[in-house]
Amino acid sequence: MAKADFETPELHEYVDVPAVTEGTMAHLSPFVAKPDHNTDLNFPPQLVEDWHARALDKLDDLRSRYRGLQVYLDSCVKCGSCTDKCHYFLGTKDPKNMPVGRQDLLRKVYRRYFTFAGKYFPKLVGAEDLTRDTLDEWYSYYHQCSQCRRCSVFCPYGIDTAEISMAAREILDSIGYGQKYCNEIIAKLNKIGNNLGLPGPALQDTLEGLEEDVEDDTGVAVKYPLDQKGADILLVTPSADFFAEPHVDGLIGYGKVFHEAGVSWTLSSYASEAANFGMFIGSYENMRRVSLRIRKAALDLGVKRIVFGECGHAWRVAYSFLNTLAGPFDFLDPDYPVPQHILEFTWDQIQKGNLKFDKSANDDKVLTFHDSCNVARATRMGNKPGGQFEIPRNVIKAVCNNYVDMHHETIGERTFCCGGGGGLLTDDLMEIRVKGALPRMTALRNAMEEEGVTHMAAICAICKSQFTKVLPYYGMDMDQIVSVHQLVSDAIILTGQDDDEDGEESENEGEA
Amino acid sequence: MSLFFSLLFIVATLVLVIGLARKIFQYARTPAPLKIPTMPAPINQAGVVMRLFREVVFFESLFKSTKWTWLFGWMFHLGLLLVLLRHLRYFMDPVWLPIQLIQPFGKYAGFAMVIGLAGLLVRRIFVDRVRYISSPSDYLWLVILIVIGFSGLMMSFVVHTDVVMVKSFFVGLLGFDFGTLPLDLPLMVHLLLVALLMLLFPFSKLLHVPGLFFSPSRNQVDNPREKRHIAPWAKAMEDQQS
Numbered sequence: 001m002a003k004a005d006f007e008t009p010e011l012h013e014y015v016d017v018p019a020v021t022e023g024t025m026a027h028l029s030p031f032v033a034k035p036d037h038n039t040d041l042n043f044p045p046q047l048v049e050d051w052h053a054r055a056l057d058k059l060d061d062l063r064s065r066y067r068g069l070q071v072y073l074d075s076c077v078k079c080g081s082c083t084d085k086c087h088y089f090l091g092t093k094d095p096k097n098m099p100v101g102r103q104d105l106l107r108k109v110y111r112r113y114f115t116f117a118g119k120y121f122p123k124l125v126g127a128e129d130l131t132r133d134t135l136d137e138w139y140s141y142y143h144q145c146s147q148c149r150r151c152s153v154f155c156p157y158g159i160d161t162a163e164i165s166m167a168a169r170e171i172l173d174s175i176g177y178g179q180k181y182c183n184e185i186i187a188k189l190n191k192i193g194n195n196l197g198l199p200g201p202a203l204q205d206t207l208e209g210l211e212e213d214v215e216d217d218t219g220v221a222v223k224y225p226l227d228q229k230g231a232d233i234l235l236v237t238p239s240a241d242f243f244a245e246p247h248v249d250g251l252i253g254y255g256k257v258f259h260e261a262g263v264s265w266t267l268s269s270y271a272s273e274a275a276n277f278g279m280f281i282g283s284y285e286n287m288r289r290v291s292l293r294i295r296k297a298a299l300d301l302g303v304k305r306i307v308f309g310e311c312g313h314a315w316r317v318a319y320s321f322l323n324t325l326a327g328p329f330d331f332l333d334p335d336y337p338v339p340q341h342i343l344e345f346t347w348d349q350i351q352k353g354n355l356k357f358d359k360s361a362n363d364d365k366v367l368t369f370h371d372s373c374n375v376a377r378a379t380r381m382g383n384k385p386g387g388q389f390e391i392p393r394n395v396i397k398a399v400c401n402n403y404v405d406m407h408h409e410t411i412g413e414r415t416f417c418c419g420g421g422g423g424l425l426t427d428d429l430m431e432i433r434v435k436g437a438l439p440r441m442t443a444l445r446n447a448m449e450e451e452g453v454t455h456m457a458a459i460c461a462i463c464k465s466q467f468t469k470v471l472p473y474y475g476m477d478m479d480q481i482v483s484v485h486q487l488v489s490d491a492i493i494l495t496g497q498d499d500d501e502d503g504e505e506s507e508n509e510g511e512a
Numbered sequence: 513m514s515l516f517f518s519l520l521f522i523v524a525t526l527v528l529v530i531g532l533a534r535k536i537f538q539y540a541r542t543p544a545p546l547k548i549p550t551m552p553a554p555i556n557q558a559g560v561v562m563r564l565f566r567e568v569v570f571f572e573s574l575f576k577s578t579k580w581t582w583l584f585g586w587m588f589h590l591g592l593l594l595v596l597l598r599h600l601r602y603f604m605d606p607v608w609l610p611i612q613l614i615q616p617f618g619k620y621a622g623f624a625m626v627i628g629l630a631g632l633l634v635r636r637i638f639v640d641r642v643r644y645i646s647s648p649s650d651y652l653w654l655v656i657l658i659v660i661g662f663s664g665l666m667m668s669f670v671v672h673t674d675v676v677m678v679k680s681f682f683v684g685l686l687g688f689d690f691g692t693l694p695l696d697l698p699l700m701v702h703l704l705l706v707a708l709l710m711l712l713f714p715f716s717k718l719l720h721v722p723g724l725f726f727s728p729s730r731n732q733v734d735n736p737r738e739k740r741h742i743a744p745w746a747k748a749m750e751d752q753q754s
Contacts, residue, residue, distance in 0.1 A: 017641075019640055020640045020641055020644050063542070064542060065542070065543065065545065065743070065745055066542070066543075066544070066545060067539060067542040067543060067544040067726060067728060068544055068548060068727070068728045068729070070538065070539065070542050071539055071723045071726045071727050071728075072727075074535075074717075074719040074720075074723055075717070075719055075720040075723030075724070075727070076717065076720070077650075077717045077720050078636075078642070078645045078646055078647075078650050078717070079574070079581055079585065079642075080578070080581060080635070080636075080639060080641055080642035080645065081573070081574055081577040081578055081581060082577075083641035083642065083645065084578075084641065085577070095641065095644045095645075098641060098644075098645070100645050101644065101645060104645065115715065116715045117649070117712075117715050117716060121649075123648065124647065124648050124649050124652075125647050125648075125649045125716075126647030126648075126649070149550060149729075152550045152729050153550055153573065153576065154573055154574070154576055154577035154578075155573060156567065156571055156573050156574040156585075156720075156724070157720055157723055157724045157727050157730070158550055158567075158573065158724075158727040158728075158729035158730040159727070159729075160548065160550065160729050163548065284545060284546075284746065284749075285749070288746075288749075288750075319736065319737065320546065320547045320548070320736045321546055321547070321736070323736055323737060323739075323740050323741070324545070324546060324547065324736065324740060324741050324742050324746070327740045328740050337737045337738075338737060339737075376551065377550055377551050378548070378550075378551055379551060380551060380552065380553075380734055383555075384555075385551070385552035385553060385554065385555060385734065386552045388551065388552070389552075413550075413551070413552060
């Protein structure tokens with residue numbers, strides 16, 4: 001990996017809305033997909049000769065199948081409400097990274113070819129011809145959007161740039177101009193079962209290693225089962241949880257919670273991936289194909305429930321789309337929501353009093369929580385709107401003594417994306433990832449200085465990987481990002497736990 | 513001249529009604545294949561009605577975003593609403609009581625409308641981000657609306673037009689009875705631009721009016737786990753592949 005050639009933005013007390021500076025990010029485009037990866041996804045291997053006609057046909061097709069796209073293309077009044085809401089604009093000053101600026105790249109073509117005003121008065125309404133340069137501009141800027149939906153919160157019509165980005169990426173894919181990172185990963189998942197290409201034996205090996213570690217640590221034989229038929233719960237978790245830090249500490253935590261709750265559970269090697277990159281490229285067909293693996297795994301293993309691990313976009317596809325894409329799930333236990341989030345499961349167990357914690361185990365930390373964009377603005381947890389904000393915080397507070405929120409304009413529905421979501425978590429896009437992290441880094445640094453925060457917890461594999469990479473650019477430490485279930489794991493007291501290593505506890509025992 | 517206006521308004525009304533109906537039909541016919549409400553979202557239909565109500569009446573999302581745009585935008589739209597209601601008196605005889613009651617507010621609402629529009633125009637010119645995203649048509653809409661408002665205020669407060677004559681023209685036109693209009697300059701400008709607005713409405717960004725009601729991020733219920741949501745084309749794909 002070549003060290004990227006750009007300057008990390010400086011952190012100030014506030015993120016000032018920058019003056020518009022055209023073209024600052026025009027140079028950045030991700031690597032283009034190889035022919036094999038495109039054809040694996042049923043896209044043309046490379047840019048087709050008749051791209052002009054086919055791109056317009058695809059746009060026409062999409063607007064007839066997606067009401068959102070049609071309404072969003074028509075409704076924008078250019079009020080400017082969204083212009084200062086995107087973390088990528090705030091970090092780069094490039095006006096094509098303002099949500100409306102990004103949308104207009106597609107909208108100007110829509111207007112030119114599909115509206116009366118754009119056909120006859122293109123200059124008047126800002127309509128423009130579709131040219132080869134347009135394609136490159138789409139390719140560049142639609143891969144500088146993490147589909148985080150922050151703009152849609154503030155738009156008076158709810159125009160969601162994520163939907164426009166997805167449509168644009170699907171158009172590009174349909175003419176053979178796909179992105180390497182996303183398409184390669186989807187192809188890998190279709191072949192092997194997860195984004196990282198970890199085959200079943202490797203997973204088995206990793207899980208056995210975890211079992212040994214946990215037993216060494218606690219003296220309790222917590223199991224991390226794989227492909228166990230007849231288990232009650234199928235856990236689907238992002239494949240980064242199998243080995244990346246701090247993700248794997250979260251996976252250890254899920255296992256401990258299941259163990260203490262006394263439920264039988266299993267992972268699946270066939271559906272060993274929660275993330276669904278089909279969403280990033282806007283392809284219903286690919287998203288459905290990926291989702292159907294989970295349905296098949298649930299049927300083959302004969303489970304009664306499906307639980308998802310900590311993953312942001314995965315939870316969006318799981319919560320909002322899984323029933324649509326791969327349902328109905330009438331073969332599962334109707335007493336539980338399908339699917340459930342691991343935090344819903346853990347919080348439920350905490351409320352029932354089934355889990356015991358030693359909160360002081362996390363006393364070396366002052367925690368804050370990063371609301372992952374897609375969990376915050378595209379999903380829910382629990383049965384009340386906003387449960388996606390409350391439940392993670394409730395769980396953290398149940399296992400930690402020291403918790404504070406970051407500035408209120410940077411959390412909840414207003415949360416800032418980590419900078420690496422939506423198919424951008426690749427080294428060839430490092431510049432936009434670092435610059436896009438500016439608002440979150442600013443909020444974190446302020447919380448560190450004002451509230452003494454030491455660690456930030458997250459519930460998304462992408463957020464965790466992104467922060468691990470980006471924190472050092474801003475002079476912070478990569479270990480400051482932790483999994484929520486890592487905190488659970490550190491504080492949970494397993495039944496029959498061997499307390500030898502815990503000085504305080506053993507002293508108490510000695511006295512007793 | 514009066515005949516020209518009679519025909520113009522008949523055509524403008526037809527274009528407005530048919531054009532909007534076509535657009536609404538297009539939106540209604542196009543499926544929303546996935547559940548994409550911006551969360552947190554209401555978990556039942558009544559909640560969605562309330563969300564849209566707050567959005568339409570108070571511009572809730574814009575209020576969250578930027579107070580100046582909200583203030584000017586809301587002043588303009590509220591002013592416009594009162595002005596439009598007041599104008600109903602030119603199309604009915606006798607005038608309904610509610611419309612009579614609105615009269616004093618409607619008269620001054622014209623000022624709120626023009627001030628709001630002027631604020632939006634200033635913002636469009638001086639905020640670099642908004643200037644960047646503006647096309648000539650974005651400025652022209654504001655100018656057209658300001659001139660409509662200004663010419664209307666002129667007639668109300670400066671050079672009075674023979675409103676009795678105007679009223680009989682429009683009441684007559686409702687029964688395709690072509691009457692005569694007073695040939696005053698402010699009135700000519702006012703009517704010409706209103707007709708232009710009606711003609712362009714279905715082909716322009718004024719489509720944000722029906723658009724809001726069809727926006728999936730605002731009008732969907734948050735219940736994907738409880739209720740399976742599937743579009744006809746997606747169902748067809750499913751049946752074909754299984």
